[in-house]
Amino acid sequence: MEELVKLTIDGKQVEVPAGTLVINAAKAAGIEIPAFCYYDGLALQAACRMCLVEVKKAPKLLTACTLVAQPGMVVHTETPAVVEARKAMLEFLLTNHPLDCPVCDKGGECELQDMVFRYGAGESRFLEQKVHTEEKQFSPLVYFDAPRCILCYRCVRICDEGLGVKALGVVHRGVYTEIGPNRGDHLECDECGMCIDICPVGALTSGRYRYKTRPWEMQHVGTICAHCSNGCKTTLGVRNDAIIRANNRDRSGLNGEFLCVKGRFGFDFVEHPERLRTPLVREGGELRPVNWMQAVALVARRFEEIRARGGRIGVIGSNRTTNEENYCLQKFARQVLGTNHIDHHRTGDVVALVDALAGRTGALATTGDLYRTRAALVIAADLAQQQPFLAFQLRANWRHHGLRLYAVTPGPVREEQYAVRSVRCRPGEELAAVEGLAAELKGEPELVILFGDAVKGELVHRLVAFGDSLGIPVKYVCLVDYANSRGAADMGLLPDLLPGYRPVAEAGLERGMALPEILAAPDLDALWVVGANPLKDAPLASTAAFVVVQDLFLTETARRADVVLPAASAYEKTGTFTNVCGEIQQLRKAIDFPGAKTDLEIFGLLARAMRAEIGPANPEKVFEEIRATVPGYNVALPVLAAGGAAPSSPQNGRVPVEWRPELIRSARDTLFRSGTLGRYSQALNSVTEAPGELYRG
């Protein structure tokens, strides 16, 4: 039972846990104490003096952001003395402030504007020339306008404490004090833009959003990031069917306000000039534009014909399409095309983990668990590069609760900065190294194990057996690459498993060919690729195969296709994604892209053209079906509708599959790469093309 402290704030009785700061105690009582430098979750700074309050019996005003609530304290937050002090502080902040609100990107959502509006003086007594310095470009994505900076050091602290990058510092003295980047005149960093987002004023601005519009001119659509598997909630600012910025300022998702460079800036692939806008059909060796009716009719006719003569059809699904689409695709393949040769690019051995944990509940860690667990073990993964939000979450846990982190990796990783124990091992020897840590791990009260694609097949079982041998509660995260990699496995885009990891034998089917076998089959009659690019790494053996590709761009695979159907991106549809931790979240459509259709719509059109019945091509209806039929997906709809994350709990008996570790291969995308989508994001490319060691490799 936590100790409680009673105090009085503005005449209200407040009871808060011991150790609470007065600024937070006031917030709990619904009283706002203004603050620039104080920021929830970051170290205390007490630089801005905006939070001054009057405390009974204290000789002078005190900063509420550093004052710990004491029993019997009597605090007043809006006395004339306090208002006078705030007014003076603002006058001081404005001495060199340009007040160019009309052209400042922050105008309309600027904390300084709000405060000056509330307390500020209407007139300036400062008649001297203001100190002015030119705006600087720190990196392709980060701009800095020194005169607007109020030196709250939020940016410095988020980069250092939050990210562990330490790319921003303070240079010069007195009125010339400025924020400076780590490479003297430019930044080499994660380019996450957290500093821009956290800046209370318009000093740090975004290279993508600068001077584009005003905050009140946009519609704000909360959806899920289209890039990696961490499933960050992102709020897209939309104007005229164009995405103008992405952030999550309202902290409404599982990621709070965290977004990495891909989530915050990498949304621009949707408007890349090479985006497909019309279906293409191969005629005389060349892909030519046709209309949707012609393209769909052609695919339906060819599929029917190949099915009628008992031809072999291979289907390759996507790591980026919604659960609804993945579910429909496997249903279409198995029920309409009568094929079980269906697979996707597997980036982590989720199947083996589900199998090894058969019969248990609560053994899969959620992103929230990463913030609360007392100890964690990272195996063979560079989280800061490949799983940015999970890395942020573990780091926050360490800062706030003293997480004890163990890292077993082949190379250097950022987590070593604070790990209690980090072990380097040769690739392939990770588990042996982990087993060497048994004695230390047994001393922990609980553990979350995160493992990358080096641990697969039989090794996953060995890892779980090792976890059991520790005698403490252990939870697992199987790291995967893309936005819905986890959902692709959950929805049965696998040759041996139906949705929910049920064996195909339940549906009276034989195990089908896996992805490399599909590509290598010389007698393949048709290949249907939805949102994937398998031919980038391997050739298609069958030269006669009829190839249909649904994608956003003319990828290597699409270039080989006979029919290319332009698909909508994740920002252009509704549906659900399942993140790396198995949390289901809802996508909301932000924009329309003329010419493209969602994959679900395309399945619907094809089914109608083939006079087949696969149910309505409507995301809500399909999700109803998933909830009713897929084990672990019967989640509460209100949670999803409210923008929350609902943990799925795949759980049934053993998963009777052969272990095929050779099929598991992570693309090892770094912070600035994101498979096909990353190649078409000018924001991400602008960073990797910028000079700087960090972005190489």
Added chain:
Amino acid sequence: MPTKVNEIIDSAAAIAKGLGVTLKEFLSPTITEDYPDSPPRFQERYRGVHVLERDENGLEKCVACFLCAAACPSNCIYIEAAENTDTIRISGGERYAKVYNIDYNRCIFCGYCVEACPTDAITHGHGFEIASYDTVTLIWRKEQLLAQPREPYPEATVTEVG
């Protein structure tokens, strides 16, 4: 018959008085507008079709802050902003209005936009002949609203962006 005589005198006096007014007005300057044969005259504060002003260098005053659009009660101002560069400098600030439309189907000439503008860029001119049989033509573009460039007009500003 004194009453008859009085009546005649009274009537003549009334006529003379009336004609006197006529004569006086006839001789004083006319206030009736001769529109459309000659242009009408306005009070200075008359709120007519808007003019987007230029500064003393001929640069556009509008910095695309969107405050007029925010103030407009009939939501008829549409702006797209863009950034000035060294080669293309349109306005005095960092930003300029790439597109600035006013929809005169909806404008109620309330003047709120003029009041909201921090750079005195949008003003009410005295234009009023905008009636049209085709409502589409009532959406005025920046090119129609912009004040004529004055001399001297800097070379660099002549190049419009596409």
